[in-house]
Amino acid sequence: MGRMIKDLVPAEIRGLSAYRPPEGVFEVRLDANESPFPLPHEVQTKVDLALSQVLSNRYPDPASRNLRGAFSGLFGCRPEEVLVGNGSDELISLILCTFRNTQDRSRPRMLIPVPTFAMYSIGAKAAGYSVVTVPLHRDLTLDRGAILSEIARTDPSVIFLSSPNNPTGSLFGRGDIDAILLAARGLVVVDEAYGDFSGEESWVSRIGNYENLAVLRTLSKVGAAAWRCGFLAANKSIIKEVNKVRPPFNVNAFTQAAAGAILEEFTGIRGQVTAVVRERVRLADLLRGCGIKVFPSRANFLFVQADDREKALWTFLQLHDIVVKFVAGNQVTGDALRITIGTRAQNDTLVEKVRAFFGKETGDETR
Missing domain, CATH: 3.40.640.10 (Type I PLP-dependent aspartate aminotransferase-like (Major domain))
Known part of the structure; x- marks a missing residue:
């Protein structure tokens, strides 16, 4: 961009970064807070x-x-x-x-x-x-x-x-x-x-x-x-x-x-909302059982922390074809992950890999 054109852009906009979702195709996408279900x-x-x-x-x-x-x-x-x-x-x-x-x-x-x-x-x-x-x-x-x-x-x-x-x-x-x-x-x-x-x-x-x-x-x-x-x-x-x-x-x-x-x-949509809420409760319990800190949620996602290993867990999951949202450090919680509630099968796949991650961290190589 030429100097004259660039100078027309306010400093507030020059200081922003464009939104960039994770690149690639993932088998399990739990990063965008979409519904995991097609319409009824x-x-x-x-x-x-x-x-x-x-x-x-x-x-x-x-x-x-x-x-x-x-x-x-x-x-x-x-x-x-x-x-x-x-x-x-x-x-x-x-x-x-x-x-x-x-x-x-x-x-x-x-x-x-x-x-x-x-x-x-x-x-x-x-x-x-x-x-x-x-x-x-x-x-x-x-x-x-x-x-x-x-x-x-x-x-x-x-x-x-x-x-x-x-x-x-x-x-x-x-x-x-x-x-x-x-x-x-x-x-x-x-x-x-x-x-x-x-x-x-x-x-x-x-x-x-x-x-x-x-x-x-x-x-x-x-x-x-x-x-x-x-x-x-x-x-x-x-x-x-x-x-x-x-x-x-x-x-x-x-x-x-x-x-x-x-x-x-x-009315048909409400049935799917109920299913997501039910899975939210189940997934939260399963993640807590893995040692994950799960904050109370009233949305279609969970906000979690992984004992200061959020970035490593985020990377590990992507290597296993699962993408969640990495929330970079903020003054309230520090780094965190935001995990969209998926289908029961998707959530089970996620939990399996979270368990594998923590097993690897403690020397258990079971996958």
């Missing part, structure tokens, strides 16, 4: 029918009206309180693009607990925000006092709370989130990407209680990652402003058709 037959049948009716020569519905209606029917809100995006990532960017004004005309600020989803920080820096971080407690819960202090000190325009949190799997307390909503003058976004696995009522039911509450949901974790479909639920005034910066036709017609069919047949 009855859901797939309805998706196929919906896709067959899409006209490829026509633009999609720019307002995603049918999809917003299906979402609002499932979550008990109104269609005008919903915006649809090309995955939650697009909606995060639109939120950050919209709510950048500050009372004193200074640079806007975004607040997040850490560790958390990397796209909040990446999107904020790209949009010209200063990023304010507050470490989680050692038990991976919110440090309410520290967050409230930072709200008073920095007056953030936007606060993102991933609950259940990625990568830790921890579900943040309702009392903590209520306190943050009451203290903040800016927008508080509760990202429920993993909400289907939490067993808790969605914050969508409370968007009428707080004028500064917005909620993100996605279909990516429950069997529709390929379709890239996310939802923003908030009061009409928030939706109205974000909609002004939404690109036209941002959600393609095939995604609208497939996602609408999935939402209409969501």
Whole structure:
């Protein structure tokens, strides 16, 4: 890149690194928090029918009206309180693009607990925000006092709370989130990407209680990652402003058709969610039996540590055709691994190799 062009790139973006998933093909992929199951037959049948009716020569519905209606029917809100995006990532960017004004005309600020989803920080820096971080407690819960202090000190325009949190799997307390909503003058976004696995009522039911509450949901974790479909639920005034910066036709017609069919047949999806939660409990117990430290999780993954051998275990698993997510050291936990819940067979294969790793470490060469 020539010097003149490079100089046009803000320092905040030059300092970022592009996301790079592990290269290669792995027999067991437990790194991306996808569903391990294909869609149930009855859901797939309805998706196929919906896709067959899409006209490829026509633009999609720019307002995603049918999809917003299906979402609002499932979550008990109104269609005008919903915006649809090309995955939650697009909606995060639109939120950050919209709510950048500050009372004193200074640079806007975004607040997040850490560790958390990397796209909040990446999107904020790209949009010209200063990023304010507050470490989680050692038990991976919110440090309410520290967050409230930072709200008073920095007056953030936007606060993102991933609950259940990625990568830790921890579900943040309702009392903590209520306190943050009451203290903040800016927008508080509760990202429920993993909400289907939490067993808790969605914050969508409370968007009428707080004028500064917005909620993100996605279909990516429950069997529709390929379709890239996310939802923003908030009061009409928030939706109205974000909609002004939404690109036209941002959600393609095939995604609208497939996602609408999935939402209409969501009972079938819930059965798979239940299976993942059941496997989450079983896998956690098996890993603890291997000497792994497993943190409590309300998501479709486990956040674990391996006695300061996380990087070695991560490498060992890849050599045995299994990939999990390596979470590089952070100020709360240090290095860790994030393991997506797979099928029972995939989880058993993982545990077998974890046992082999620790057996090798102690001199037992059994594989």
